Amino acid sequence: MNNEQKMLLTKERERLADFKDRGLKLDMSRGKPCKEQLDLSMGLMDVLTSKSNLNVNNMDYRNYGILAGVPEIKAIFCELIDVTDDEIIVAGNSSLNLMYDTLQRGMQFGVAGGVPFHKQEKIKWLCPVPGYDRHFGVTEVMGVEMLNVPMTSEGPDIAVIQELIKDPAVKGMWCVPKYSNPQGLVYSEKVVKALAALKPAAPDFRIYWDNAYMVHAVTEEGDTLTDILAEAKKAGNPDIVYMFGSTSKITFAGSGIAFVASSKKNIDDIKSKMTYQTIGPDKLSQYAHALFFKDAEGVYELMKKHQKILTPKFATVMNILAEELTGIANWQEPRGGYFVSVDLPKGTAKRTVELAKDAGVIFTPAGATFPYKKDPNDSNLRIAPSLPPIAELETAMRVFCCAAKIAYLETL
Numbered sequence: 420m421n422n423e424q425k426m427l428l429t430k431e432r433e434r435l436a437d438f439k440d441r442g443l444k445l446d447m448s449r450g451k452p453c454k455e456q457l458d459l460s461m462g463l464m465d466v467l468t469s470k471s472n473l474n475v476n477n478m479d480y481r482n483y484g485i486l487a488g489v490p491e492i493k494a495i496f497c498e499l500i501d502v503t504d505d506e507i508i509v510a511g512n513s514s515l516n517l518m519y520d521t522l523q524r525g526m527q528f529g530v531a532g533g534v535p536f537h538k539q540e541k542i543k544w545l546c547p548v549p550g551y552d553r554h555f556g557v558t559e560v561m562g563v564e565m566l567n568v569p570m571t572s573e574g575p576d577i578a579v580i581q582e583l584i585k586d587p588a589v590k591g592m593w594c595v596p597k598y599s600n601p602q603g604l605v606y607s608e609k610v611v612k613a614l615a616a617l618k619p620a621a622p623d624f625r626i627y628w629d630n631a632y633m634v635h636a637v638t639e640e641g642d643t644l645t646d647i648l649a650e651a652k653k654a655g656n657p658d659i660v661y662m663f664g665s666t667s668k669i670t671f672a673g674s675g676i677a678f679v680a681s682s683k684k685n686i687d688d689i690k691s692k693m694t695y696q697t698i699g700p701d702k703l704s705q706y707a708h709a710l711f712f713k714d715a716e717g718v719y720e721l722m723k724k725h726q727k728i729l730t731p732k733f734a735t736v737m738n739i740l741a742e743e744l745t746g747i748a749n750w751q752e753p754r755g756g757y758f759v760s761v762d763l764p765k766g767t768a769k770r771t772v773e774l775a776k777d778a779g780v781i782f783t784p785a786g787a788t789f790p791y792k793k794d795p796n797d798s799n800l801r802i803a804p805s806l807p808p809i810a811e812l813e814t815a816m817r818v819f820c821c822a823a824k825i826a827y828l829e830t831l
C-alpha cells in the first residue's frame with residue numbers, strides 16, 4: 420500500500436466511525452415497495468363494498484370454485500402477456516409459491532407424464548448468476564444440484580447452457596428475463612429465441628421464466644421483451660416454458676395476485692394436480708384487482724406512477740456509486756426492476772457488508788446472489804433502493820461506498 424492509499428484508508432475509517440456515532444438503523448436488504456408505492460393502490464380497498472354485486476357470470480365469487488382464476492383478472496393478464504384463457508392459471512398472492520409448487524409437483528408426480536424427479540437419480544438445475552436468492556433457495560431445499568451459468572449483457576450465456584443441457588439430469592433453469600434480479604438487464608431477442616429453441620436431452624426440462632418485473636421499467640421509454648411463449652411455439656418447443664408473474668410489485672407485495680402461463684398441455688397438467696390442492700383461489704382479491712385495474716392499460720398507467728417514484732431512487736444510487744467507486748467497482752445501470760448489482764474487487768464483498776452493518780446499515784449478505792450462497796469471487800452485492808426515503812438512501816449508499824473502499828484498501 421502506498422502513502423496515498425494509507426491516508427485514504429485512515430480517512431475512510433474516520434468517516435465510518437462518524438457514521439457509527441450517528442446510531443444509524445437502516446435496512447437495504449430486501450426489494451420492498453415503499454409506502455408511497457403501496458399508497459398508489461389504496462383504491463383496491465374501495466372497489467368492493469357490502470353493496471357490491473358478487474354474483475358475476477352466474478358464479479357467486481364469495482363461494483368455492485373457479486380453480487384457474489376469475490375471468491375478469493385472467494383477461495387482463497392474458498392481454499398483458501398475450502396468452503389465451505386456457506394457457507394461464509391465476510392463483511394466490513405469490514408467484515414464488517407457484518414456482519415452488521411447480522417444482523414440487525415435478526418431484527412428486529413428474530412433468531407431464533414423466534418419471535417423478537424424486538425417482539430419478541440426480542436432478543440438476545441451471546442458475547444464471549448473479550441471480551435471485553429465493554430461486555436458489557427453492558432448488559437448494561429440494562436437494563436439486565445447482566449449476567452456475569454466467570450472465571452476459573444480453574442474458575445468460577447460451578453456449579454454456581447448450582453444453583450443460585446435453586446432460587439428461589438437467590431438468591430446469593431459473594430465468595428473470597426482464598429487469599433481471601439483481602442486474603436489471605433485459606434478455607436480448609437473440610437470447611430469448613435461443614432459449615425457446617433449446618433441445619435439452621431431458622424431455623421433462625422446463626425453463627422457469629420468472630417475469631416478476633414485466634412492467635417495471637425505471638426509464639421513461641421502457642423496454643420490450645421478446646415473447647418466449649410465442650417463440651417456443653414457433654420453434655416446435657411449445658412446452659418448454661412456464662412463465663410466472665404477480666402483482667406483488669404492482670399493487671401490494673403481500674396481497675397481490677400471481678399467475679403461471681404455459682402451453683395448454685402444461686396448464687392442464689398443473690390443473691390436474693392443483694385440483695386436489697385447492698377448491699379455488701381468493702376470488703374476491705382477484706375480482707377487486709380486475710375492478711381496480713379495469714384493463715391492461717390500467718396496469719401500465721399504475722406502473723408509470725411507480726416509475727416516477729423509483730427513478731430518482733435509482734439515480735441516487737447511480738450517482739453516489741459513480742462519485743465514490745469509479746475505478747474500484749463495476750455495476751450495471753438497471754433499466755427496471757428492484758435492484759442494483761455491484762461487483763466489488765475480488766474478496767471484499769463479505770467485508771463490505773460486515774463494515775456497513777457495524778455502522779448500522781444492513782445490506783443483503785454477500786453470496787446471496789449465488790447458489791449455495793457461494794460467490795466464488797466474494798465480489799457481488801445487491802442493493803435494493805426502493806424502500807427507504809431518498810435522504811436515508813443517500814446515507815446508506817455513502818456508508819456502502821465507505822465500507823467498500825475500506826474493504827478494498829485493506830486488501831492492498
Ligand SMILES: Cc1ncc(COP(=O)(O)O)c(C=O)c1O
Pocket residue numbers: 450512513514515516551595600629631664665666667672677
Ligand atoms: C425475481 C423475483 N421473483 C419473484 C419474487 C417474489 O414474487 P412474489 O411476491 O410474487 O412471490 C421476487 C421478489 O423480490 C423477485 O425478485
